Structures are given as structure tokens and as C-alpha cells.
Amino acid sequence: MVKIVTDSVSDLPREYIEEYDIKVMNLNIIFGEKTYKDRVDISPNEVFERIKNNDEFPKTSQVTPFEFIETFDELSKDCDEVLAILMSSKMSGTYNSAVIAKNELADRKIEVIDSKGITLGYGLIVIEAAKMAKQGKSLDEIKKRIECMIENIEYLIVFDTLEYAYKGGRISKSQYLISNFLNIKPIVTMKNGEMVVKDKVRGRKKVIKWLTDYIKSNNIDIKDKVIGLNHVNDKEYLEKLKTDIINQFNPKEIIISDVGCTVAAYSGLSAIAIYFEKEA
CATH class of the missing domain: 3.30.1180.10 (Hypothetical Protein Tm841; Chain: A;domain 3)
Structure with a gap:
């Protein structure tokens, strides 16, 4: 069984996350000295309101290698393989964090893919991968399909x-x-x-x-x-x-x-x- 992992920038609808059992890693939203987990501690509407009413502009930060190590370690106990499809490596360090975690867990079957995308564009790729995983497709079959999608x-x-x-x-x-x-x-x-x-x-x-x-x-x-x-x-x-x-x-x-x-x-x-x- 292949477990699909992504990050919160993929903007997946909640019903797809639940139906296809996708693990979502949340990036951080930073206002001043306070840090919030994307979609967990703060909603998009709250971000808009703070920008609009207070002219506060947030910073964002990547998922850390440690968070990926914890997640990959936990998931690999219950599944054969883990496939992480993440936002463009040119727009966030999240992909590199996942690669570090993969290398730390070299004895596990973990693949990390740079989607080269943002938001629901690569969310479509994640959903397709999760559908194939649910159908029992192999990791190689899923990788071949999503690598084609990334280019198109x-x-x-x-x-x-x-x-x-x-x-x-x-x-x-x-x-x-x-x-x-x-x-x-x-x-x-x-x-x-x-x-x-x-x-x-x-x-x-x-x-x-x-x-x-x-x-x-x-x-x-x-x-x-x-x-x-x-x-x-x-x-x-x-x-x-x-x-x-x-x-x-x-x-x-x-x-x-x-x-x-x-x-x-x-x-x-x-x-x-x-x-x-x-x-x-």
C-alpha cells in the first residue's frame, strides 16, 4: 500500500483528503512574533481580515525536516511505501526538508517529488496519486503517471x-x-x-x-x-x-x-x- 503525503499549499478540499486518506503537512503563517499552522490555527478569511483591516503582512515558513521525519516514520509503520508530492522547490524549502527526512530514514521506502507547482494545480496531481493508491497501484505506476501530469x-x-x-x-x-x-x-x-x-x-x-x-x-x-x-x-x-x-x-x-x-x-x-x- 502506498501512502500519499502533501503539504497544505496544495489546497485540497477536505472531502478529498478524507476520502483518499491523504496526509497533509501544514506550513506556517507568521504574523509578527506569533506563528500559526496553515488551516489549523488560522483560516484564509482570518488572514484576509488582518491584511485588509490592519495592513499586517504575514510571512510564511516551510515544514521542517524534523516534522517530515516524524511523519514519515509514523506512516511507514502502517504502509509499505510513502510518496510525498510537494509544492515547487523554487518557491519553498518544504521539498528540501522532505528530502532531508527521506535521507535520514534511508531504510524506509520513501519517495519525494517536486510538483513544480502551487495551490490546486498540483493538488490535482496529489488527488490522482491518491486515487491510484486507493486502487492498489504500485509506487512505480503512480510515479510514472504523476511525472507525466507534472509536465502537462x-x-x-x-x-x-x-x-x-x-x-x-x-x-x-x-x-x-x-x-x-x-x-x-x-x-x-x-x-x-x-x-x-x-x-x-x-x-x-x-x-x-x-x-x-x-x-x-x-x-x-x-x-x-x-x-x-x-x-x-x-x-x-x-x-x-x-x-x-x-x-x-x-x-x-x-x-x-x-x-x-x-x-x-x-x-x-x-x-x-x-x-x-x-x-x-
């Missing part, structure tokens, strides 16, 4: 503002100032494990049309695919995107989640995203 998951994340990405050190001041002045909504994707701007849309009303036009113009077939949708503090925006996606493409399954505290710290007070697997 499309991330389309739309930030309403780049203010918080700038404050968090993710983009330059000039990028932020230009986008803010022109009311530009950046379409962000992942490339080699890093966030990059794929395109820019002038004004919020054009965003959803851009997303659906992108799928059409690139002849991407999502009718029989599992896709992911999530949002930051904007359910109405997400519902509009969901309705348009269903009406135009009718995907096999839509997994919906809220963005967690870690990503919310950089995304600002409004964002939506869609994730899907392109053909290999």
Missing part, C-alpha cells in the same frame, strides 16, 4: 492586484506599479517551478472570456478531464467562471477549493484560477 498541468491564475505579490517579494516594484496604474489583471502560470506572467488583461470583465478563449484557441479538450477551480475571497467570481466552463466545455469532474493561507498571503484579496491537464 496548465496553471492559469488571475490576480486582481499584484500588490501582495510585490510585498511578499514575488515580483518587482516596477511590475506592480505598471499593472496597478493600467488596471491590468495579470494571468500567471508556472514555468519550471516558478510563477511567470503569461498574459495581461485590461479590466476584470475581460478575464473569464480570456480564459475560455484560451482553451478554445489552443484546442484543449477538457470534456473528459478532471479540472480544478479555486479562488481567493471571491466566490461570486468563481461561480461565474464555473458556469461558463460547464456551459462551454462540460468537463468530467470539477474540483473546487478555497485558496489556503499560504498562497493567500501573496495573492491579495481577490483571485481566481483554473487548472487542467493538457495532452502529453
Whole structure:
């Protein structure tokens, strides 16, 4: 039996965590001198409120090697193999912490994979791995499938503002100032494990049309695919995107989640995203 482990940045819906028995390692959210466990001690809404009302900007910190050692040691007592699929190593030290833990437990069958992604984009990969594990697939079979997914998951994340990405050190001041002045909504994707701007849309009303036009113009077939949708503090925006996606493409399954505290710290007070697997 293969046990699947991930970190809280994957933003998995609670029902999937429970149904597929996925172990989630929680990153830390730091306000001043106080540290909170993502989604355990503090919710995304609480993070938004503190940012909005008090202009407090949190820091985040990785899962430690010791935490992974404890978790891997405990899990390996009850299962044959452990597979950890974690957020991009270029955006957090969490992956490196897990590698250290794996090396400390060299006598156990533990694999650690860099998803090269963030939020529900690699959450889809984690869910697929957990589904295969539940079906009794071998570790090699699961690895082969998810390595293919890592290369082919499309991330389309739309930030309403780049203010918080700038404050968090993710983009330059000039990028932020230009986008803010022109009311530009950046379409962000992942490339080699890093966030990059794929395109820019002038004004919020054009965003959803851009997303659906992108799928059409690139002849991407999502009718029989599992896709992911999530949002930051904007359910109405997400519902509009969901309705348009269903009406135009009718995907096999839509997994919906809220963005967690870690990503919310950089995304600002409004964002939506869609994730899907392109053909290999």
C-alpha cells in the first residue's frame, strides 16, 4: 500500500483528503512574533481580515525536516511505501526538508517529488496519486503517471492586484506599479517551478472570456478531464467562471477549493484560477 503525503499549499478540499486518506503537512503563517499552522490555527478569511483591516503582512515558513521525519516514520509503520508530492522547490524549502527526512530514514521506502507547482494545480496531481493508491497501484505506476501530469498541468491564475505579490517579494516594484496604474489583471502560470506572467488583461470583465478563449484557441479538450477551480475571497467570481466552463466545455469532474493561507498571503484579496491537464 502506498501512502500519499502533501503539504497544505496544495489546497485540497477536505472531502478529498478524507476520502483518499491523504496526509497533509501544514506550513506556517507568521504574523509578527506569533506563528500559526496553515488551516489549523488560522483560516484564509482570518488572514484576509488582518491584511485588509490592519495592513499586517504575514510571512510564511516551510515544514521542517524534523516534522517530515516524524511523519514519515509514523506512516511507514502502517504502509509499505510513502510518496510525498510537494509544492515547487523554487518557491519553498518544504521539498528540501522532505528530502532531508527521506535521507535520514534511508531504510524506509520513501519517495519525494517536486510538483513544480502551487495551490490546486498540483493538488490535482496529489488527488490522482491518491486515487491510484486507493486502487492498489504500485509506487512505480503512480510515479510514472504523476511525472507525466507534472509536465502537462496548465496553471492559469488571475490576480486582481499584484500588490501582495510585490510585498511578499514575488515580483518587482516596477511590475506592480505598471499593472496597478493600467488596471491590468495579470494571468500567471508556472514555468519550471516558478510563477511567470503569461498574459495581461485590461479590466476584470475581460478575464473569464480570456480564459475560455484560451482553451478554445489552443484546442484543449477538457470534456473528459478532471479540472480544478479555486479562488481567493471571491466566490461570486468563481461561480461565474464555473458556469461558463460547464456551459462551454462540460468537463468530467470539477474540483473546487478555497485558496489556503499560504498562497493567500501573496495573492491579495481577490483571485481566481483554473487548472487542467493538457495532452502529453
